[in-house]
Amino acid sequence: MTGFIVRRMLAMVTTLWVVFTVSFFLMRAVPGGPYSGDRNLPPEIEENFKHRYRLDLPLHEQYLVQLTDAVTGDLGMSQRLYDFNVNQVIAQGLPISAALGILAMAFALTLGITAGIVSAAYRGSIADVALMSVATIGIALPSFVVAGLAILLFVFMIPIFPAAGWGTFRQLVLPAVCLGALYAAEIARITRTSMLDVLSQDHIRTARAKGLGQAAVLLRHALPGALLPVVSFLGPATAGILTGSVVIEKIFAIPGLGWHFVQAALQRDYTLTMGLVLLYTFLLFTLNFLVDLSYRILDPRVELS
């Protein structure tokens, strides 16, 4: 167990370093820079601007300086949001993206697993076909379409929810549902497939032979094993959902991290882009690690090595 954790930590540090290096050089390979603007700078001022953000150093020195800072937890000043450093931007945006993500995930899990179980239990029935068709459509529809339809329906035709913003629970409902819909569809399909797989196994036949009811067989004996693939899916999905969805955050004006991600890259905010990429890498790694740990709880046969 300890060896497993240590190895994972080492792998994470290496990955973060590789991601840092690749992002650093990729960002600087595209034209433009943090000083690009629709009014060009006089040369003296551009020079001072570059000096302030150490962009006047040779590339390898910039790399070393920024790497050293990043290792000590200093992600630098944002180069486009002049009044904030990267840590402050993350501190403001991450809780909001995460809160929305948790709600969306809770919705997705509840709906997805229920639909998956029902589909598997009544395989081939009208309910199964209907649920899986909805799930397929859910996966195929881009989230801006889902969000657009939801706004049309529940903001303008039946005005029960606010159009956008952050600060009340009512404002959360539409974005959480729209964000969760895609994940719910995926989870439903995964649950159904693995439920069908588990239901055909010997221990289920044994349980039925002992005279257990349908509910007990499905929920107590089949579900835990069938959840393993869902849990694997949850790791990367949660990392993505926690750092914010670009489209949903933009349409519902949610002040999370997702839109920062896009804007920082488009505006060549090198430091903020780097900070967000590293944050995403860290979350992805951590959540995958948690997924591996939870395998042990769900399936005692799994050995962590």
Place this chain on the structure above:
Amino acid sequence: MSARTWFPLLLIVLALSGVAWAVLRVQLPPADFTFVNESEVASVDPALITGVPEGRICSAIFEGLTRNRSDNLEPELGMASSWEISDDRRTYTFHIRPDAEWSNGEPVTAHDFQYSLRRLLDPLTASRYAYLAWYIKNGKRYTSGGSGLAEGDPVEVELNPPADVPNTVRGKLQYGTLVRVDAGKPDAAGESNARDRVYVVEIDGKVRQFQAADEDQLLPEGIEPCRQVLFESRKLGIRVIDDLTLEIELENPTPYWLDLLAFYPLAPVNKGCLEKYGAPAWTRPENIVTNGAFLLTERRLRDRIRLTRSPVYWDRDNVRLNVIDALSIDDRTTAVNLYLTGKADWVTAPPPVVLREMLAKKPPPNDVKPVPQLTTYYYMVNTTRPPVNDVRVRRALSLALDREEITRVATAAGEVPAFSLVPPAMPGYKSQSFPPRNPELARKLLAEAGYPGGRGFPKLEIHYNTDQGHQAIAELARKQWQRELGINVTLRNEEWASAQDTQQQMDYMLSRRSWTGDYLDPNTYLDLFVTDGENNSTGFSNAEYDQLIADAAREPDETKRMHMLERAERILMDQLPIIPIYYYVSRNLVKPYVRGWYNNLQDIHPLNTIWIDHSVDMNAPQPNEYSRELP
């Protein structure tokens, strides 16, 4: 209960309380007036910003010597209660209001303006708008740092400040005379870094050598490190006569100087606040000290900025809104959704499709009233690249363009076809235009240039930054040019930052751009195209043009000056380094119960005169100031 049962339960409880915390901690009482302020603001430091959303906030929390009247934007008394102008119109003496106060209760003094204007000019501030203060005597030389210095100039050497003081505190100053500047060692590309320059300065009879370097940097024997060497700031045309009297001496008589003073970059900032907290910590709502009509009380990234009425502002009795929310929303459709559901009272840039639909109604609703703006949309031409280096080709392109079709099909709010750079709405000036559409003549010119019927004409490329609107216009231009001139046209789009870079490097043939005047004078358009101007980017260079712009800047007689500028624009419209396409109109949605909000030529809407009047009849003709015709 086993761990397998309570652990998931605990997780659920933790997650839900986390969600509740993230929502509840940001609850705010509703504002009196809410508007959509487009993108997140880059900063609230008036010296660092250039954007329109930033300007709306900074103009509300800071105030310069003058301020803009809401209705026509003419300069009126701001921090200054009166001023005198010398006979040569180069020296302004401002008397600052005795009742002008900072939000921390300190009086606003002439020293504050001296501090702030010098800071704006300081090359270390790296302000994009520093050039607006170059009208002040020696301002440009001060900002230009080492490269603006000549032998014998009075200079100030700013020594490195101690390591433990905030970054806004200046180092100790040594005043002297510049003996010479030794350029640094050239690098591989043959260019020497400005930071390697060695300044030889005579200070109190002693000759010393300085180089911009950190204290711990290894320097050759005899060279002292310093932060920077600048033209002496005491020789700037900014003089404090007494606490409430400020004298500003300009390089040239500048008829729009009082307009410029109302512009946020020239507003004062509080020295005590800056030097106590350092940058950027001083801009935080809990630290910032301001002197405008509103206080910055809340700032949430990509959410909102909350402004509240200042209790110490000199004209507070005429400010009627207590709480204003400026929402930062990038998505234009979302902004309109908020407007339609009553959550926003003013939206600045609704999507074209919404505008088109509203304007098509008979009569159009009171929420929408586009008026002409001082912004021109044009294609820059790279005059160094064949075949568009031939003026006949440029004229042919301009003559073959059907601008009416472009404004009818691709724009939404009644934009006006453009035949000049300076919009005709510019007061006191007669825009110089080129001839209207004439495909016949265009074909003839193209044939003269050696491309009869477009034969042999290389592929013409239109470059623009990725945007549906720009694309629609470029596609129409392509269609028109292919049809009328028989030439092959391709489109190339790049996302914004790359497009800026491409323009600056002049790596294009035709490239889209628009220009909004910084102030109400044709000079703000025409001085773009002087030889090597920072924003010229077309390779256009014309000695007579440069001379006219320079002479106009020095000309005290207003009629003669305008005449010179008109002659300059004539040259520009004959040579066509740019092909104007259309002039903008404003595109605002404003609720009819919003009063004191005026349409004007620059789309600037001071917040201090706005009020909410629910007694208006929303559907009556012209219920508020906004829906009335421009005077």
